[in-house]
Amino acid sequence: MAYLKLLALALAPGVAILLYLYFRDPHEREPPRVIARTFLAGALVAVPVLAVNFLVLEPIRARLGLTGVWAVMWQAFVSAGLTEEFFKFAGVLVTVYRSPNLSEPYDGIVYASALSLGFATLENLVFVFTGGFATAWARAFLAVPGHALFGIAMGYYLGRARFATAVRARLRAWVLALAVPVAMHGAYDLLALHTDVEALFYLLVPLMGFFFVRGARQLEAAVRESRPPSEPDGPAFGDPCPACGTPVLTGAYYCHRCGIPLRKEALLERS
Incomplete structure (x- = not known):
């Protein structure tokens, strides 16, 4: 029974956030099968992430002799932020970026978040079954929503690049679609990992608050850019x-x- 509860706690945050984003679009919701495939693709992204970290980045870190805060920064911004967000970014481009299903700017948020939450859910299963109920509750309110917010930022800029920009602005949006999630992810992990300085750990709450406000604004903007104003009766x-x-x-x-x-x-x- 305890294993079933842990399984439910590990799966519930990612599924709940994805359902919210799915129903947030009241007009043209995406095909559930395509969202499910994108979610599963996010879980598969863990394979190249692990391979690059163990085969490439860890030897580089050891060769550089990074210790202390420099090792934490490497892990936060390179091993986690850059590597994970790069492969998520690549996953969205390969799976759905050119698909007819991505037919409005808001769809970029749905699909990028679905892929990001697929990765986060697999990661969550590993941590929850290792750390137990305390880890499950902590990650339900921090790590999994964090991945969703990184996905919202990525999807917002990919949606703009796909539909609403000239060539120069499209290239800028592509750069932001990767750079912003990397910076967000790195900042989050830096505070989460650097627990020897207590004040840094407690900065996670205001940082997440900032991410939530930013994500909510991007959701509203993407909805406005995707749909014309409705008639009074629908x-x-x-x-x-x-x-x-x-x-x-x-x-x-x-x-x-x-x-x-x-x-x-x-x-x-x-x-």
Whole structure:
């Protein structure tokens, strides 16, 4: 029975956050099977992350002779932040970035978060079954939401790169899609790992508060960029998409099925 409780506690945070993000889009929700595949791809990302850490980064750290705070910074920003977020970023690009299912900016958040939470859930299973109930509760409120917030940041910028930028701005969004999650992840791990300085550990709570506020603002912005204002009695559908024939929302910038631009503003942004 205790093992079942631990299993439930390990799985529940990632699934709950993913369901929230899924239902946050009230109009065009993503296919559950595609989200499930992306979630599983996130778990598979753990394989190259472990390989790179053990075969490449750990020997480099040992050769550099890093100890104390420098070893903690290496682990936080390189072994964890850069390596994990790079492979998450690559996972999103390979699995769904060019998919017709990623048909509006908010979808970038859904898929990047799904992949990030897949990784976080597998990681959570390992830590929870090693550390027990105290670890499960601590990670439910810190580590797993942290991975979700890193995914929201990544998905927000990938959504902008995919749909709403000119070439120069698209490249900038690509850089931010990787750099911002790496910085967030590294800062989180630096405080979580550097427990010999008590004050640093307790800075985790305000840091997470900042991440939550930032993530909430990015969610709102992505929803605004994805959908035109609704009619008073609900969303109104107009002409069919010229490419796939799906009825599209009146005033939409993009077809929410195949993703092609429908209005002059969107065409100019993508040129």
